[in-house]
Every structure is written in C-alpha cells, then in structure tokens.
Amino acid sequence: xxxxxxxxxxxxxxxxxxxxxxxxxxxxxxxxxxxxxxxxxxxxxxxxxxxxxxxxxxxxxxxxxxxxxxxxxxxxxxxxxxxxxxxxxxxxxxxxxxxxxxxxxxxxxxxxxxxxxxxxxxxxxxxxxxxxxxxxxxxxxxxxxxxxxxxxxxxxxxxxxxxxxxxxxxxxxxxxxxxxxxxxxxxxxxxxxxxxxxxxxxxxxxxxxxxxxxxxxxxxxxxxxxxxxxxxxxxxxxxxxxxxxxxxxxxxxxxxxxxxxxxxxxxxxxxxxxxxxxxxxxxxxxxxxxxxxxxxxxxxxxxxxxxx
Amino acid sequence: xxxxxxxxxxxxxxxxxxxxxxxxxxxxxxxxxxxxxxxxxxxxxxxxxxxxxxxxxxxxxxxxxxxxxxxxxxxxxxxxxxxxxxxxxxxxxxxxxxxxxxxxxxxxxxxxxxxxxxxxxxxxxxxxxxxxxxxxxxxxxxxxxxxxxxxxxxxxxxxxxxxxxxxxxxxxxxxxxxxxxxxxxxxxxxxxxxxxxxxxxxxxxxxxxxxxxxxxxxxxxxxxxxxxxxxxxxxxxxxxxxxxxxxxxxxxxxxxxxxxxxxxxxxxxxxxxxxxxxxxxxxxxxxxxxxxxxxxxxxxxxxxxxxxxxxxxxxxxxxxxxxxxxxxxxxxxxxxxxxxxxxxxxxxxxxxxxxxxxxxxxxxxxxxxxxxxxxxxxxxxxxxxxxxxxxxxxxxxxxxxxxxxxxxxxxxxxxxxxxxxxxxxxxxxxxxxxxxxxxxxxxxxxxxxxxxxxxxxxxxxxxxxxxxxxxxxxxxxxxxxxxxxxxxxxxxxxxxxxxxxxxxxxxxxxxxxxxxxxxxxxxxxxxxxxxxxxxxxxxxxxxxxxxxxxxxxxxxxxxxxxxxxxxxxxxxxxxxxxxxxxxxxxxxxxxxx
Numbered sequence: 036x037x038x039x040x041x042x043x044x045x046x047x048x049x050x051x052x053x054x055x056x057x058x059x060x061x062x063x064x065x066x067x068x069x070x071x072x073x074x075x076x077x078x079x080x081x082x083x084x085x086x087x088x089x090x091x092x093x094x095x096x097x098x099x100x101x102x103x104x105x106x107x108x109x110x111x112x113x114x115x116x117x118x119x120x121x122x123x124x125x126x127x128x129x130x131x132x133x134x135x136x137x138x139x140x141x142x143x144x145x146x147x148x149x150x151x152x153x154x155x156x157x158x159x160x161x162x163x164x165x166x167x168x169x170x171x172x173x174x175x176x177x178x179x180x181x182x183x184x185x186x187x188x189x190x191x192x193x194x195x196x197x198x199x200x201x202x203x204x205x206x207x208x209x210x211x212x213x214x215x216x217x218x219x220x221x222x223x224x225x226x227x228x229x230x231x232x233x234x235x236x237x238x239x240x241x242x243x244x245x246x247x248x249x250x251x252x253x254x255x256x257x258x259x260x261x262x263x264x265x266x267x268x269x270x271x272x273x274x275x276x277x278x279x280x281x282x283x284x285x286x287x288x289x290x291x292x293x294x295x296x297x298x299x300x301x302x303x304x305x306x307x308x309x310x311x312x313x314x315x316x317x318x319x320x321x322x323x324x325x326x327x328x329x330x331x332x333x334x335x336x337x338x339x340x341x342x343x
Numbered sequence: 344x345x346x347x348x349x350x351x352x353x354x355x356x357x358x359x360x361x362x363x364x365x366x367x368x369x370x371x372x373x374x375x376x377x378x379x380x381x382x383x384x385x386x387x388x389x390x391x392x393x394x395x396x397x398x399x400x401x402x403x404x405x406x407x408x409x410x411x412x413x414x415x416x417x418x419x420x421x422x423x424x425x426x427x428x429x430x431x432x433x434x435x436x437x438x439x440x441x442x443x444x445x446x447x448x449x450x451x452x453x454x455x456x457x458x459x460x461x462x463x464x465x466x467x468x469x470x471x472x473x474x475x476x477x478x479x480x481x482x483x484x485x486x487x488x489x490x491x492x493x494x495x496x497x498x499x500x501x502x503x504x505x506x507x508x509x510x511x512x513x514x515x516x517x518x519x520x521x522x523x524x525x526x527x528x529x530x531x532x533x534x535x536x537x538x539x540x541x542x543x544x545x546x547x548x549x550x551x552x553x554x555x556x557x558x559x560x561x562x563x564x565x566x567x568x569x570x571x572x573x574x575x576x577x578x579x580x581x582x583x584x585x586x587x588x589x590x591x592x593x594x595x596x597x598x599x600x601x602x603x604x605x606x607x608x609x610x611x612x613x614x615x616x617x618x619x620x621x622x623x624x625x626x627x628x629x630x631x632x633x634x635x636x637x638x639x640x641x642x643x644x645x646x647x648x649x650x651x652x653x654x655x656x657x658x659x660x661x662x663x664x665x666x667x668x669x670x671x672x673x674x675x676x677x678x679x680x681x682x683x684x685x686x687x688x689x690x691x692x693x694x695x696x697x698x699x700x701x702x703x704x705x706x707x708x709x710x711x712x713x714x715x716x717x718x719x720x721x722x723x724x725x726x727x728x729x730x731x732x733x734x735x736x737x738x739x740x741x742x743x744x745x746x747x748x749x750x751x752x753x754x755x756x757x758x759x760x761x762x763x764x765x766x767x768x769x770x771x772x773x774x775x776x777x778x779x780x781x782x783x784x785x786x787x788x789x790x791x792x793x794x795x796x797x798x799x800x801x802x803x804x805x806x807x808x809x810x811x812x813x814x815x816x817x818x819x820x821x822x823x824x825x826x827x828x829x830x831x832x833x834x835x836x837x838x839x840x841x842x843x844x845x846x847x848x849x850x851x852x853x854x855x856x857x858x859x860x861x862x863x864x865x866x867x868x869x870x871x872x873x874x875x876x877x878x879x880x881x882x883x884x885x886x887x888x889x890x891x892x893x894x895x896x897x898x899x900x901x902x903x904x905x906x907x908x909x910x911x912x913x914x915x916x917x918x919x920x921x922x923x924x925x926x927x928x929x930x931x932x933x934x935x936x
Contacts (some may be wrong), residue, residue: 051779083779087772099783100795105772106783107625108795109618110648116582116615120622120630121772123606124580128626128772146618149611315606322601331603332744335575339738342561343388 047083049073054103064215064241064251065095065162071218072102072131072160075225087128089118091138094169095162095241098133112143115150115159122155123312129229130157137167140176140196147236151205154233155311160225161236162215163198164243165250172246179296182247198238199292199303203285209235210288210304215242216255217262220300227302233310240297254297265291265301360548362415364423365498368440369432371408374491379410380733381495381516385509386414387562387735390553394843395733396422396923398672407435412733416553420699420843422732424925430494431457432473441466451497453490469540471497480534481527489531496535503549506536559738565703565729569659570595572707573631575739577747578657579605581631582619584612586638587671588730589661593633613641617658621645624654625784627749627771629711633659636678637668639722643686646720648786650690650809653760653767655714655721657707662726662839664921673921674728676839677890679899682722683868689806691813693721694868698842701736703729706865717812718767724867726889728923729840753777759791760784763804766812817869823877827853827860830880833933835861836913837887838900841924845887848929859933867900875908883936885914887929892917 052073059065076086086104090096092111099106109117114132122130139147139161150159166184167173173186177198181190202210209231213221221239228235240251252258268279280301281287288304326334365382367375379395386393396411413423425445431437431452437459444450446465454470461468477490492513499506513532517525570592573581579600583593596607610616616632623630634642639660649656662678664670682694693713697706703725710721754770756778761767770782787795788802825834827849837845845861852859862877864870878884886901892915897905901915916932918924 054781084773084775084781103779104781105770105774106781107652108783108785108787109621110644110786113614113618113645116610116618117622117625119608120580120582120619120624121626122622123608123619124623124628125626125773145611146615149615153608315601315608319601319604319606323604326602329602331574331577331746332741334599334602335571335741335744338571339559339561339741342563342567343559343738 047077047080049077051083052076052103053101055100057101058097059094060243060245062242062244063094064164064239064243065098067215067218067221068095068160068162068239068241069098069101071221071225074222075229078226079229081129085128086131087121087125088131088133089114089121090133091143092169093135093138093167094243095133095135095164096138112138112141113146114138115143115146118157118159119150119153119155119311122157123315126156126312126316132157132159134159134161135168136161136163136165136175136177136196136198140198140201144176144196148201148205151202151207151234151236153311154206154208154308156233157235158225158228158231159234159236161198161238162241163238164241164247165195166243166247168243168246184246197292200289202236203288203292203304207236207304208233208306208308209302211235211237211302212240212298212300213237214240214251214254214262214300216251216257217300220262220264224302231305232313233308251297254300260297262297263299265299265303267302359551361417361551362413362419362423363428363502363548363550364411364413364426365428365430366409366411366426366440366443367430367432367494368407368409368436369491371406373408373432374488375408375410375432377516378491378495378498379412381509381512382412382414382498382504383733383735384512384562385504386412387560388508388512389505389550390555391416391550391735392419392553393562393733393735394419394422396728397731407439409436409440414550416551420847421926422923424927430498431459432490433457471538471540473497476534476538477531480530489527492528492531493535493538496532497538497540498535499532500536500538501540501547503547556737560735561738562733562735563700564731564733565697565700565725566591566661566731567595568700569697569703569707569723569725570599572704573657573711574599574603575704575741575744576629576708576711577745578629578631578711579603579747580607580620580623580628581633582608582610582616582623583633584610584616584638586613586635588663588727589633589635589638589659591730592659592661596631613638614645617642617645617649617656620656620658621649621652621654624649624656625652625769625771627751627769627773629655629657629715629747631657631659633661633723635661635663635671636666636681639678639681640685643681646692647686647688647690649720650686650692651688651786651788652784653718653809654769654784655718657710657714658720658722660722660724661730662724664727664919670921672727674726674840674923675889675919675921676724676726676841677899677919678724679838679867679888679890680902682724683903689810691719691810692868693717693719693813693816693866694724695721695865696724696839696867697729698839698863698865699736700729700732700734702842702865704739709865713816716766717816718769719813724839726840749773751775756780758782760793761789761791761805761808763791763808813869817866817872820866820869820871822873823862823864823871825860825862825877828858829860829877831858831860832882833857833859833936834878834881834884835859835887835929835933836864836874836884836900836904837861838864838867839888841887841889844924844926844929847926848933851926851930852933857933864900870903870907874904875910878908878910878912882912883914884910884912885916885932885936887916887924887932889919889924890917891919
C-alpha cells in the first residue's frame with residue numbers, strides 16, 4: 036500500500052532511542068534511570084515501534100519526551116489506567132509507565148492499588164525522590180517525618196507511605212526496589228521486571244539534588260552508606276539457603292519492608308498469576324465459542340431478532 | 344383541561360380505542376416492570392405504537408414503583424399525561440396515583456389490599472382479589488408471587504389483546520428458568536384471563552388495528568438501543584464505573600464485547616474509566632466510556648486532555664436529576680452546560696442528544712462517526728427517561744456494519760499529527776515511522792508535530808485549530824427540519840427526550856388553530872447553522888427543556904441560543920420536578936409566553 040520506506044537501522048541502539056535532552060537538573064537521579072532503560076531495551080531488542088512509554092505529571096513523568104518511542108504524556112496520577120487500556124487492547128506492544136512518588140502514591144494512589152489487583156501486562160517505574168520537585172519542594176507521600184518543606188516548614192508530620200508494603204498488600208505480582216546510583220542492579224531489576232508477565236513495579240530511589248540533596252546517601256556506598264542486595268533463595272537445599280529471602284512469600288516481603296531505612300534492595304516479591312490480558316483473552320475466547328464465532332453483523336442480527 | 348375531553352371521546356364512545364395509558368402501581372419487587380415489558384413487546388409485534396415510562400425507587404429492594412405503558416394505533420410520542428387505567432396493588436399505590444387517573448378512568452385495584460373511596464364518582468372502581476386469587480390459582484407456598492402475571496391475564500381479556508402472541512412472549516421469557524416457573528406463570532395468567540370482573544366493567548376494549556408496517560420491528564429500551572448502536576459502529580473497547588442510570592450500558596458491553604473480540608473493563612473510579620478509554624483511543628481504537636452527571640464531573644480533567652491531544656472518544660452521559668447525588672432515578676436535562684463547558688481551559692468538543700429510544704441507536708453511530716472523522720471527544724447526552732423506557736421501532740438496517748480495523752500503516756518522515764491546514768491524524772503505537780522519529784502525544788500545548796511548546800502565537804493558532812474543526816462539523820450538518828408550518832406564532836425548540844411531548848403539543852395546538860411549529864436539536868454543540876433564519880419567521884421561540892431557569896431566567900439551551908443570536912424573541916420554558924414534560928405543561932407555557 037504505502038510507498039513509505041523505512042530508513043531506520045535494523046538493530047535497536049541507544050542512539051536510536053535517544054530523543055530530547057532531558058530537562059532534569061544536573062545530577063538528578065532520573066538520568067541514570069533513563070540510561071538503564073536504554074541499556075535494557077538494547078539488550079532485549081524489542082521492535083522499536085512496539086515500545087510505548089507513558090507517564091503522568093512530575094519531573095520524572097517527563098520521561099516519554101526523552102525516549103524516542105511511541106509515547107504519551109498524560110495527566111497527573113492517571114498513567115496506570117491509561118497504560119492498562121493500551122496494554123489490554125494491544126498485545127503486540129511493550130507498555131512502560133513512568134512516574135514519581137507524588138504521581139504514584141498520592142494523586143494516583145488508588146490507581147496503583149487497582150492496577151496491582153488487575154495485573155495487566157506492563158512495567159511501572161517509580162522514581163521516588165521523597166519530595167515534590169516540579170512544584171519546588173513540598174512534602175510528598177514518601178517524605179520522612181520531620182522533613183522540612185515549603186508545606187511543612189516545621190517538618191513533615193504525616194506517616195510516609197511504605198511503597199513495598201502497599202504494593203504487596205495490593206497484589207502486585209512483581210515488586211522490586213533499587214537505587215539510582217546502582218546501574219548494574221537497576222538494569223538487572225528492569226530486565227527481570229520486563230520479562231515478568233503481568234504488572235511489574237520497580238521503586239527507584241532517585242535523588243532530587245535540588246530539593247532533597249543527599250536523601251539516599253545511606254544507600255550509597257560511595258557516600259558512606261550501605262547498598263545491601265537481597266539474598267534470594269536458590270533452592271539448593273543448603274542450610275544457608277533456608278535463611279535466604281523467599282520472593283514468593285508475602286510475609287517475608289513485609290519483613291523486608293519493615294527493615295530500618297535504607298533497608299535492602301532487589302526483588303521483594305514475585306508471583307506468577309494470570310495477567311488481566313490473559314483473563315480477558317480467555318473471556319473473549321469462551322464468549323466467541325459460545326456464540327458460535329459469529330461476526331459482528333450476525334451477532335447484532337441475532338440480538339435484534341430476539342427483540343422482535 | 345380540554346386535553347382530557349379529547350381522550351374520553353375516543354375511549355368512551357365505543358369499544359374501539361385508539362390509545363390507552365395503563366399505569367401499574369405497586370412495589371419494585373412485584374414484577375410490574377415485567378408486565379409492562381410484556382405489554383410493550385406485544386404492542387411492538389402487533390403493529391401498534393408503544394411507549395413506556397417507569398419510576399424505580401433508588402433503594403436496593405422494595406419501595407414504591409410504577410410502570411406506565413401507553414399503547415396506541417397512531418403515533419405515540421409521549422408516555423401520556425394521564426392514565427386511562429390505574430392498576431393499584433396497595434393502599435398507598437391507590438392513594439398516591441389516583442390523581443394520575445383521568446376523570447372517567449378506571450381504577451382496577453387489589454381488593455385484598457386496597458379499600459378505595461367508591462363514593463368518588465369521577466372514576467370507575469373495579470375490585471379484584473388479585474393476591475388471594477393468584478395464591479389460589481398457583482397453590483402451594485407461592486405466596487403472592489405471580490400476581491403480576493395474574494394482572495397481565497386480566498388486562499389481556501379486558502383489552503382483547505392477542506392472547507397467543509402474549510403467551511409466546513411469556514414462554515420465551517421464562518424458558519430458561521425452571522419449568523415450574525413457567526407453569527406457575529401460566530396458571531396465574533389463565534386465572535387472570537378467566538376472571539369475571541362483573542357488571543361494573545361490562546365492556547372490554549379493543550385497539551383499532553394499527554397501520555401495518557413493512558419489515559420487522561424491535562422493542563427495547565434506550566440504553567440497550569444505544570449499546571447496540573455503539574457495537575454496530577465498531578466500538579470494541581470501553582471502560583466504566585457503575586452509576587445509575589448508566590450501569591446497564593456497561594453491563595451489556597461487559598457481557599457482549601468479548602463475543603465481538605473486544606473488552607470492557609470495570610474501573611476503580613470514574614477517572615480511571617475515562618483514562619483507560621483514552622488509552623484504548625490512543626492505541627488506535629474507537630472507545631467508549633460513560634456515566635451519569637456526578638461521574639461526568641469526575642471525568643472532566645481527562646476529557647480536557649482528550650480535547651487537547653485530539654483523541655477520538657465517545658462519552659455517554661445518562662442524565663439524572665439534580666446536583667450532587669440529587670435524584671438518581673429521575674429525569675433532568677441539567678448537564679448541558681457541564682457537557683459543553685466542563686473541564687478547564689478552552690476545550691471544544693461535540694455534544695449530541697437522542698430524541699427517543701430509536702434515536703439512541705442512531706446517535707451512537709453518529710457519535711462514533713464524528714469522533715473518528717474529527718478526532719475529538721463526543722458526549723452523548725441521553726437521560727434517565729430514555730434509558731429505561733421501552734419503545735417499538737423498525738429494526739435497523741445493519742447491512743453496512745463492518746469489523747473495525749486498526750490503521751498501523753507506516754508514516755512518512757514529514758508526518759505531523761496536528762497539521763495547521765488539515766485534519767488531525769494520529770500514528771498509534773505500533774506504527775513504524777519512516778525516519779525512526781516517534782511521536783509523543785501530550786496535554787501540553789504543542790506544535791504540529793506534537794512537540795511541547797509555549798510559543799504565544801502557536802497557542803493561539805492551535806486554539807483556533809481545535810475550535811475551527813468543530814465549526815467545520817457545524818457547517819457540514821444538514822439544516823434543521825421544521826415540524827409544522829415554516830412560519831407562525833410560536834416556534835418550540837427542544838433537545839433530547841422532550842422531542843415526543845413537544846411534537847404532541849404542536850399537534851394539539853394545530854388542531855386548535857394555534858400557529859405553533861417546532862424544531863429539535865440532535866446536534867447540540869456545535870448546533871447546525873441557520874437556526875436564526877427559522878426563528879425569524881415566528882413571533883416567539885420557546886426553548887423547552889428540563890433544567891432550571893437559573894439566575895437570569897433562561898434554561899441552559901435557551902441561554903446558549905440567546906448568547907449566540909442576541910434575539911429577544913428567544914424565551915424559555917423549564918421544569919425540574921424529576922418528571923418529563925406533560926403536553927398540558929407545554930401548552931400552558933405557550934399560553935403564558
């Protein structure tokens with residue numbers, strides 16, 4: 036049909052994936068998230084036109100402009116239900132949603148919970164900086180108690196959200212936590228999340244150098260902190276394996292989530308269960324079988340006949 | 344009221360009647376809707392016009408409920424101002440609804456529960472021990488279940504309805520249930536049919552044969568008609584959140600869409616519902632979401648996004664009564680301004696309104712056509728009365744129904760989704776881009792390529808562009824048809840479900856030598872051009888609508904028409920009591936204008 040031909044290189048490279056230069060402040064943790072995302076896409080070689088990046092509102096939600104792929108920059112907090120619509124109706128696509136702590140845990144908190152329940156095929160990266168950056172330093176849902184912001188000059192008083200606990204309770208089927216200074220670890224988490232069937236979420240502690248400098252130094256060995264990776268069970272039957280983290284256990288995931296900050300990093304929880312995409316496809320399959328695989332015209336005609 | 348005289352002449356003069364309004368009053372669990380539905384389907388199969396009207400209490404179970412069915416041999420346009428027959432199941436149904444009975448009308452009551460004031464000589468009272476006779480007929484532990492079917496039998500005899508056709512309808516309704524259900528129903532039906540009402544009501548009534556219609560007719564309610572319009576137009580994806588009276592549309596879509604290879608998701612809230620629908624639209628499909636007034640308010644921010652990003656979307660709003668939770672099971676047309684102007688900033692979109700149940704089907708198809716062609720959100724403003732009332736109409740022609748296709752054709756390097764000089768065209772994800780440059784759809788102001796930009800001239804140009812495409816639609820719409828003469832004293836202007844009562848009011852006024860005509864808007868925003876020229880030929884133009892006259896004395900559409908045409912001839916007739924317009928109220932409005 037089309038006379039248009041593609042001049043795009045066959046192989047997906049980081050160069051092909053780069054778009055506008057990010058508008059983030061120098062030193063922002065989100066740069067590393069973007070770099071790791073490129074790296075993973077390069078590794079996985081997903082067809083370029085099938086990559087779809089979606090975000091809400093916030094500094095990190097500018098993400099789609101910085102990735103050369105089909106993308107959508109939506110309204111505050113609603114990236115997940117939108118991404119669910121894209122994912123459910125287009126099994127050919129790889130759907131990624133990006134956002135921050137305000138977008139994901141505050142204005143979009145309800146959607147995060149329900150997206151986790153529904154388990155659509157998509158990967159959600161939350162760049163958590165414990166502060167509202169785009170609006171210049173207000174308290175965020177993950178700001179620790181005592182954090183001084185423009186809305187809490189005397190220190191934040193509301194109990195912060197515990198993202199890992201919230202996600203486990205909501206029924207998310209893949210939950211991981213990483214740090215923006217840990218490129219290797221983050222890339223590994225991304226890769227495992229993308230390969231997971233269903234809803235995969237990664238919380239990346241991503242420093243806001245402008246409004247919450249040093250927030251995550253405790254998890255950064257180069258700043259004198261400790262980056263302790265979760266030791267996952269291997270199933271080798273050894274005594275030491277008994278002590279390792281069972282990623283299929285909600286109880287153990289809660290225990291990890293209760294650790295004193297900065298806690299541990301890695302996969303907290305993973306459960307194989309049917310994705311919403313699969314469940315809806317089953318419904319379609321059985322619906323079509325029951326109705327005798329009729330086309331739209333015949334289905335409507337049959338219904339009208341019954342209404343006579 | 345002179346309207347009554349006209350009706351009594353036709354009902355009392357002979358056994359042959361043209362038109363009858365039967366009101367069944369009982370409780371919501373008595374199954375009176377079932378009886379009304381049977382009568383409506385029978386009329387639909389018997390070349391008779393039919394229209395129903397019902398009220399349902401907004402309680403989970405129980406509560407007073409009515410079902411009114413108007414059957415006629417001529418054109419039936421409204422549910423009828425007053426009932427010719429009132430069937431009262433309980434004392435309170437009798438007390439609350441006797442006022443809806445016309446003088447000379449018949450009150451048929453359950454003498455096991457109702458003690459009427461038989462000294463009231465305005466009406467004919469006929470007592471039938473409905474409950475005890477039903478229990479006797481069915482026997483066993485059935486209690487009084489089945490008295491609705493008993494009443495159906497009684498009415499079948501009284502109106503000389505086609506018994507065999509009705510039995511078939513009953514059978515098809517109950518065939519999926521246990522055989523004892525059908526057996527009991529038939530026992531109750533036969534018992535009602537055989538019941539002798541005695542001397543008081545010696546005559547029975549027979550409808551004059553209606554004009555034979557070519558082809559099949561279907562009998563259904565507005566929400567169902569609208570749902571099948573969406574399916575016929577190729578809608579395969581949607582999302583919603585339950586709210587009365589929209590829920591039945593999402594229930595049907597959830598059940599039906601998988602058969603069509605599609606998906607309807609129940610979302611966690613209204614915001615998620617429209618967001619998922621926008622996701623479907625972005626993915627290249629024509630998608631639907633819907634709600635009722637409160638839910639439409641919740642969807643407004645995302646609706647603004649769809650206007651800005653120019654994504655095709657159909658939003659069904661089944662209007663109910665009042666602000667806030669208001670009157671969830673009553674009718675009103677007070678969401679017009681919200682539909683047109685809701686959301687922030689300048690966000691032009693399209694508003695359509697169906698005029699009757701049949702039109703619910705066609706308006707859904709029109710909404711999808713416009714949404715796709717102009718890449719815009721389209722709101723369908725239907726209402727509670729259309730949602731549940733049942734009408735019979737010619738079976739729609741579905742010969743041009745096609746399976747929807749997804750256009751993922753590769754786009755050239757010069758591809759621009761928002762060209763300043765032509766229609767919006769998106770490249771949904773999955774589309775290959777010739778130069779490998781992929782588009783980002785955004786709610787930020789953007790240039791022709793979709794890149795964010797806050798350039799002042801560009802914002803003006805893009806605002807113009809989004810407005811002008813909707814104006815282009817306006818100029819493509821055909822001129823409004825005038826019902827009645829092209830000139831005269833009063834022009835009635837209506838939109839939505841007031842179509843029927845307005846038309847009946849015009850008919851009545853004309854018979855009484857008043858120079859009254861009407862026009863009706865299906866496309867409300869943009870409205871078709873040329874309304875000013877029509878108004879010119881009348882002394883007064885009265886906009887009839889079910890919303891409040893507001894602080895400045897004009898209903899919502901009247902306000903818009905006055906703003907557009909600055910014509911002092913444009914007057915307003917409004918009501919907000921949760922009920923539709925009576926013919927008499929419109930006639931009164933003409934008199935007082």
